[in-house]
Amino acid sequence: AQSVSQHNHHVILSEAASLELGCNYSYGGTVNLFWYVQYPGQHLQLLLKYFSGDPLVKGIKGFEAEFIKSKFSFNLRKPSVQWSDTAEYFCAVNAPNDYKLSFGAGTTVTVRA
Amino acid sequence: GAGVSQSPSNKVTEKGKDVELRCDPISGHTALYWYRQSLGQGLEFLIYFQGNSAPDKSGLPSDRFSAERTGGSVSTLTIQRTQQEDSAVYLCASSLGGAVTDTQYFGPGTRLTVL
Numbered sequence: 001a002q003s004v005s006q007h008n009h010h011v012i013l014s015e016a017a018s019l020e021l022g023c024n025y026s027y028g029g030t031v032n033l034f035w036y037v038q039y040p041g042q043h044l045q046l047l048l049k050y051f052s053g054d055p056l057v058k059g060i061k062g063f064e065a066e067f068i069k070s071k072f073s074f075n076l077r078k079p080s081v082q083w084s085d086t087a088e089y090f091c092a093v094n095a096p097n098d099y100k101l102s103f104g105a106g107t108t109v110t111v112r113a
Numbered sequence: 114g115a116g117v118s119q120s121p122s123n124k125v126t127e128k129g130k131d132v133e134l135r136c137d138p139i140s141g142h143t144a145l146y147w148y149r150q151s152l153g154q155g156l157e158f159l160i161y162f163q164g165n166s167a168p169d170k171s172g173l174p175s176d177r178f179s180a181e182r183t184g185g186s187v188s189t190l191t192i193q194r195t196q197q198e199d200s201a202v203y204l205c206a207s208s209l210g211g212a213v214t215d216t217q218y219f220g221p222g223t224r225l226t227v228l
Contacts, residue, residue, distance in 0.1 A: 032214050043116075044204070044219040051214045090156065099144060099213050100169060103156035 002027040002093045006104035014112050015083055021076040021107050023091030033074040034092040034101065035065055044090070050074065061085070083113045115139065117220035119205050125226045126195055134190045134223045136205030143210030145188050146217060147172075147180060151201035159203075162188060163210060195227045 007022045025031060032051040036044045048059025055067040065076045074091060088108050092101040118137045126132050138145050147159040158172040162182045173179070177196075182188040192199055202222040208215040 036219075043221045044206075046216050046218075049214065049216065092156075094213055096213060098169075099161050099163075099208075100146065100158040100172070101148075101156075101217065102158070103148075105155045 002031065002095060002102045004091050004093055004102055004104035006089075006091055006107050008107045009105070010108045010110070012110045012112065013081060016080050017111075019076075019078045019081045019085070019109065021089055021091075021109070023074045023076065023104060024072050025074070025091075025093045025102075026072065027093065027095060030096050031093045032096065033065070033067060034094075035059065035063070035074075035076050036090045036092060036103075037087045038090070038106075039084075039087045047076070047089075081109075081111050083111050085109060086111045117205055117207050117218055119203075119220040119223050121223060122221065123224045123226075125228065127228050128197060129194050131191065131193045132195055132225065134192075134203050134225070136188045136190070136207075136220060138186065138188070138205070138207030139218055140186075141209070142207035142218075143185060144208040144215070144217075145182060146206040146208075147188070147190050148204045148206065149201045150204055150222070154201075156204070159190070192225075195225075197227050200225055200227045 003026045005024045034049045035047040038044045050057045058064045088106045090106045091104040120135045145162040150156045161169040177193045180190045204222045206217040206219045208217045
């Protein structure tokens with residue numbers, strides 16, 4: 001079974017700062033990788049996903065993530081955050097033959113205006 | 114278009130009572146999932162439906178938990194003899210169903226509180 005680690009529990013930063021959230025997974029084979037976001041009072045929605053091809057994936061709202069196979073990592077980045085990026089961010093994985101997602105514990109991001 | 118809907122949005126029950134949680138997936142989505150989000154446990158998978166069949170029930174925590182899906186659409190998650198540790202937000206998601214890389218679209222969840 002896969003497991004997912006998100007090392008940062010809570011990140012606080014100012015507007016225009018750069019953001020990087022770590023995600024590491026443990027699984028020996030090929031995986032599909034996802035970042036989901038949950039804005040306050042809203043439901044989970046997909047930011048981006050990776051399953052093959054270019055390891056640098058661009059998602060919605062200016063987010064991107066880089067898959068580094070040798071490090072079992074899929075870190076999320078945004079060069080310049082806005083107050084509206086305040087949310088909880090979840091990394092998730094599934095194996096190629098498995099529909100269910102395994103989620104990390106989530107990282108709460110607070111952006112101060 | 115309409116997203117995944119869940120009802121009720123909040124449910125408070127007494128220990129030992131049975132509860133039913135409902136999920137209406139996006140129209141045309143053949144795959145449906147239930148997850149649970151609780152403090153200290155994060156988001157956990159419960160069960161997956163493809164059509165009306167449940168090929169993966171591996172996440173159901175005990176035999177008090179069951180789920181069904183009818184008409185390839187609505188799903189109901191039933192928890193019998195609720196316990197305080199069942200308190201959590203129960204999330205439903207659906208996907209088009211053809212591939213494991215399909216995006217799972219989540220509903221707003223049902224917050225269950227067991228007193």
